[in-house]
Amino acid sequence: MTSNNPQTREWQALSNDHHLAPFSDFKQLKEKGPRIITSAKGVYLWDSEGNKILDGMAGLWCVAIGYGRDELADAASKQMRELPYYNLFFQTAHPPVLELAKAIADIAPEGMNHVFFTGSGSEGNDTMLRMVRHYWAIKGQPNKKVIISRKNGYHGSTVAGASLGGMTYMHEQGDLPIPGIVHIAQPYWFAEGGDMTPEEFGVWAANQLEEKILEVGVDNVGAFIAEPIQGAGGVIIPPETYWPRIKEILAKYDILFVADEVICGFGRTGEWFGSDFYDLKPDMMTIAKGLTSGYIPMGGLIVRDEVVAVLNEGGDFNHGFTYSGHPVAAAVALENIRIMRDEKIIEHVHAETAPYLQSRLRELNDHPLVGEVRGVGLLGAIELVQDKATRKRYEGKGVGMICRTFCFDNGLIMRAVGDTMIIAPPLVITKAEIDELVTKARKCLDLTLSALQA
Ligand SMILES: *Cc1c(COP(=O)(O)O)cnc(C)c1O
Numbered sequence: 014m015t016s017n018n019p020q021t022r023e024w025q026a027l028s029n030d031h032h033l034a035p036f037s038d039f040k041q042l043k044e045k046g047p048r049i050i051t052s053a054k055g056v057y058l059w060d061s062e063g064n065k066i067l068d069g070m071a072g073l074w075c076v077a078i079g080y081g082r083d084e085l086a087d088a089a090s091k092q093m094r095e096l097p098y099y100n101l102f103f104q105t106a107h108p109p110v111l112e113l114a115k116a117i118a119d120i121a122p123e124g125m126n127h128v129f130f131t132g133s134g135s136e137g138n139d140t141m142l143r144m145v146r147h148y149w150a151i152k153g154q155p156n157k158k159v160i161i162s163r164k165n166g167y168h169g170s171t172v173a174g175a176s177l178g179g180m181t182y183m184h185e186q187g188d189l190p191i192p193g194i195v196h197i198a199q200p201y202w203f204a205e206g207g208d209m210t211p212e213e214f215g216v217w218a219a220n221q222l223e224e225k226i227l228e229v230g231v232d233n234v235g236a237f238i239a240e241p242i243q244g245a246g247g248v249i250i251p252p253e254t255y256w257p258r259i260k261e262i263l264a265k266y267d268i269l270f271v272a273d274e275v276i277c278g279f280g281r282t283g284e285w286f287g288s289d290f291y292d293l294k295p296d297m298m299t300i301a302k303g304l305t306s307g308y309i310p311m312g313g314l315i316v317r318d319e320v321v322a323v324l325n326e327g328g329d330f331n332h333g334f335t336y337s338g339h340p341v342a343a344a345v346a347l348e349n350i351r352i353m354r355d356e357k358i359i360e361h362v363h364a365e366t367a368p369y370l371q372s373r374l375r376e377l378n379d380h381p382l383v384g385e386v387r388g389v390g391l392l393g394a395i396e397l398v399q400d401k402a403t404r405k406r407y408e409g410k411g412v413g414m415i416c417r418t419f420c421f422d423n424g425l426i427m428r429a430v431g432d433t434m435i436i437a438p439p440l441v442i443t444k445a446e447i448d449e450l451v452t453k454a455r456k457c458l459d460l461t462l463s464a465l466q467a
Contacts, residue, residue, distance in 0.1 A: 016046070021061040024049045035170075048421070053080035056439045056446050058426070069426045069436040069450055074244060074276045075307030078352050079441040085308045085345050085352075092344035101130075101338050109343035116350050117315060120285045122294065127321045130313045130338035134275035134301030135169025137312040138238070141271055141297055142173045143332050145235045148269070148320060151327035157235040157268070158193050161225050165199045167245035168238065168273055168299075177238055179246075195229065197221040199243065200251035203385050203396055203404060215252030219259045226266050236269040236296075241287025244276035244437070247430040248394035250387050256291045269296040269320070275312070279303030280353060280440050282390035283363035290389070296320055303440075306349045311342035358440050367391055369444050373451045374436075380455065382412075382462050391442065395427075395434040395454070397461070406432050407465065416461040423460075425453040 016022050025046035028034070034042055049061035056079055058066045071077065078085075092109060099107050110130065118126040129144070131137045142160060149157035162168065164179035175183045176190030179199070184190055198205070198221045206214040226234050239259075243249040263270050272295035277287025280303060284290045288298060297320065301312030316324075324330065336342070353359060367390045374393045375386050384398030397416060399407045406412075413429030420427045420434075427434045438450065 016062060018062055021049055022046075024061060055079045055081060056442050065424060066421070067425050067438075067446065067450055067453065069420075069438050069454075070428050071437055071439045072307050073302070074281070074437045075302035075305075077279055077281075077303040077306045077440045078349060078356075078358060079306075079439040082306075082308075082352065084348050085306070088344045088348035089309060089341050092341045096340050099340065100335065102333060107338075107340050107343075109340045109347060110338035113338075113343040113347050113350075116347055117300075117313075120350070120354075121298070121315050122286065122288055124318050125295075125298065125315050126318055127316045128313050129316065130311065130343070131301075132310050132334055132336045132339070132342075133169070133312045134273075134299055135171040135174035135312075136334060137275070137299040137301060137314045138168045138177055138273065139171050139173040140314050140332060141236075141238070141299060142177070144297070144314065144316070144324070144330070145269055145271070147327060147330060148323055149235050151323055154232070156233050159229050159234045160194050161222065161229070161234060161237045161268075162194060162196050163199045163239055163243075164196045165201065165246040165249075166196075166238075166240060166243055166273075168240075169275075195225060197225045199246065199249060200255045201243075201247070201249045202252055203387075211252035212254045215254035216258050218251070219255050219262065222259060223262045223265075226262070226268065231266050231268065234266070234268045236271050237263065238271040238273055240273045240275075241277045241291050241293060242282070242389060242392060244392070244435075245430065247433040248388065248392050248435045248437070250389055250392075250394075256293065260293070271295060271297045271299065274298045275301045276303075276392075276437070279350075280359035280362055280390075281392060281437065283359065283367045284390075285359060304349070305342060305346045308349070309342045309345045310336075311339065311346055353440075362391055362440050366440075366442060366444065366447065370438075370442075370447050370450075373447055374454075376451065377455060377458065380458050380462075382458050382465075391438055391440055393436045395458075397432040397434065397458075410465065412461060412465065415464055416457055419457040419460040419464075420453065423453055423457055425450060425457065427454060427457070 029043050051061050052059045058068050114128045117128050162177045166179045168174045168177035176194045179196045198218050200218040202211045202214045272288045274286050278300045282290040296317045298315040305311045378386050384396040397412045399405050413432040417429040
């Protein structure tokens with residue numbers, strides 16, 4: 014706790030005395046004290062020390078339309094006064110949830126017209142697991158329970174979410190994954206491609222799905238779940254051969270395909286959904302984050318018509334949350350989608366800012382520390398290496414964390430996943446703000462390299 018500002022020290026003391034923070038080393042956080050973020054506007058954050066910071070991560074990938082939009086606050090306020098809460102259990106509904114379901118059906122891929130609402134992405138994936146198994150049971154194939162997922166995928170932090178995810182450091186705590194969830198290799202060429210070309214590796218990684226289906230037995234497999242682009246795993250853009258080969262395999266076997274669109278959905282790739290970008294035609298799509306631009310918690314599961322037709326024959330689905338389709342969250346999501354549509358935010362990303370960000374980011378390829386720059390839409394990753402040609406890392410130096418700290422101290426949030434720096438700025442970032450982001454990123458790469466050489 015090094016701050017000279019008494020107000021910051023006071024807040025840090027409260028953190029120390031009372032708060033257990035998510036995904037944090039409690040003891041370390043007590044020693045260092047959290048940075049206190051106090052306000053935000055557009056793509057910028059301000060902390061309690063008065064620093065202005067460019068948020069290259071849109072919070073946690075979610076603040077799509079940027080901070081400080083009064084329309085969302087007004088929508089929440091209006092709905093709170095009119096009907097702050099009512100549930101959707103036992104044959105009741107309310108206007109905001111119905112209007113939101115329709116608005117989502119309008120933008121979702123063809124044939125995906127129904128939405129089950131949850132409070133988060135994790136709950137969306139819990140819902141998926143239960144719905145997939147219920148679906149196959151109704152169809153008289155109750156053994157089709159196994160969900161195939163991928164190593165280093167991220168699907169949330171509930172018991173089912175963390176089990177579906179392929180993060181070993183999450184599995185290690187709490188005896189996960191739960192039974193009935195198995196993982197295959199990820200399409201991460203830079204780290205795992207070895208001597209294969211990206212194209213060869215993409216086919217190899219996709220073929221792992223077929224091998225796993227055959228190993229488990231197609232009569233036991235209910236679904237395959239994947240993020241169109243892995244986010245938390247390190248913005249992993251699959252080689253071009255990957256999704257086409259996966260689609261061939263999915264067409265061959267009678268299993269459901271779930272696209273986890275929690276990051277890719279709502280414009281991140283320059284299309285409404287990552288499934289549009291890669292033409293994936295999933296049976297279900299998990300959504301959250303950009304759905305409300307993070308202004309209020311909400312998630313959901315969009316379900317294909319043919320699946321709904323089967324569920325309609327299955328009697329009660331014994332699943333739901335007190336806050337499923339919460340009216341205030343629904344009103345905020347509706348307003349968020351209206352803004353995205355009316356202001357043509359995704360079209361602008363597609364035509365203008367995504368190509369600009371991608372070309373400017375790739376200028377960093379000439380930096381001695383950079384092994385690869387990759388990205389799609391407003392997602393980007395920078396691989397930090399010791400040797401460009403062999404993709405060899407600086408072992409045990411924590412280069413990513415060093416770089417992340419330089420970024421924070423120089424007014425830029427870039428997240429570190431190991432030695433991979435990642436960005437996912439708000440979709441409303443301007444070209445001038447992209448220039449600022451890239452300039453700051455280069456400066457921090459320089460500072461990181463100097464620190465390594467010292
Ligand atoms: C963030 C995330 C989740 C979990 O969403 P929460 O709202 O944190 O529960 C699930 N899947 C993906 C791909 C995510 O990025």
